[in-house]
Amino acid sequence: MKPSPLIYHRPRSIEEACQILAEVAHEGKVLAGGQSLIPMLSMRLAAPANLVDITAIDRLDSITASAGSGVTFQALATHAALASHPGANAVQPLLGRALQLVAHPTIRNRGTTVGSIVHADPSAEMPAVLLLLDGSVTVRSVRGSREIPARELFLGPLESALEPDEIATSVTVPGASAGVGVAIDEIARRHGDYALVGVAARVQVTDGEVTNARVTYVSAGEFGEVVDYRDVIGGASVADDRDPLWNRLSEAARERIETEADIHATARYRSQLVAALTARVVLRAARDGVASLATRPSAEHVEAGKK
Structure with a gap:
């Protein structure tokens, strides 16, 4: 399929791009990488009258x-x-x-x-x-x-x-802090496919125990929500994955996170993935937090410069 007819703009500065968008109002779309937008245009899921391609703007990739x-x-x-x-x-x-x-x-x-x-x-x-x-x-x-x-x-x-x-x-x-670990994992039908369920976690540890755990989900739960599990997992041992609190976390995730069925998976299967991945990823993040106490500076400046 082909996109609907549109006017193609290729501004050379961010100011010019902003001016074009101001003039076309609701009839414009911005093109950068295009890996999501171009398929939507081709399938006519999006049909803007104007396409503003910002890839010619210098110094916008640092x-x-x-x-x-x-x-x-x-x-x-x-x-x-x-x-x-x-x-x-x-x-x-x-x-x-x-x-x-x-x-x-x-x-x-x-x-x-x-x-x-x-x-x-x-x-x-x-x-x-x-x-x-x-x-x-x-x-x-x-x-x-x-x-x-x-x-x-x-x-x-x-x-x-x-x-x-x-x-x-x-x-x-923001940058990472000593004692705060992060992790992410997902399950997909094939490598590179959209995840059936994905879980990202940020966990704070103190003296080998979890003190805070925040989690976000991919393809599960309410979009835009950060779930706080400190009431469930607080005090869990990072070293002992047999601590009963880890099983409690799995069940809490199953109860709190709603899932939906589609052609790729049932809601029940997705709920099981939520339960298993939440405990796995939070534990991995907690162990990353322990490791960070020895390897991650908490205040020193790390300058990385431009790409």
Whole structure:
């Protein structure tokens, strides 16, 4: 299939791109990596009258990282570039771990992480990561710039808080802290497919025990929600995976997270995946937190520079 007729724009600056979007109002779509948008255009699931291609804008693909300010990546930084960036991996390891789960290398080489986030797909990994890390998105328009916290970004499936004339120019996530571990895992029918269920966890440990555990889900639960399990898993031993609290966590996840059936899996099967993956990923994150006490600086500045 072919896209509906449209007017193609190729601005050379962010200011020009913002001006075009201001003029076309609700009839414009921004193209960066295009790995989600182009298939939607081809299948006519989206039919904008104007396509604003920002790939010709210089200096919009940088990645910077420091322990103090976290990781900031711009609109044209690809999944592959961010996943392989040594500074970003050192400052916030969950980024690289999650990006390795995104589709296939070909898509990661062209797809942009900012684009994936603002696309707001509940089946994608990076919105869940942004929520878990409590990051933010910076957007630009002719009216100026503003920062949208992750908790305010996602209004629903495929719906974000960006106004029609705004462009997401960068995303910032905080760096990791000593004693706080992160992990992510998912189950898919085939490697590279969308996950049947995915789980990302951020866990704080003190003296070998879990003190806090926050979890976000891919293809399960309410989109945009961060689930706090500290009331269930607080005090669990990180060293002992036979601690009864880990089984309790599995059952709590099964009870709290709603799942839906589709052509790929029943709701009951997805619920079982939620239960198993939640305990597995939270335990992995807890052990990452223990390891971080010996390896992760809590205050030193780690400068990573530009990509």
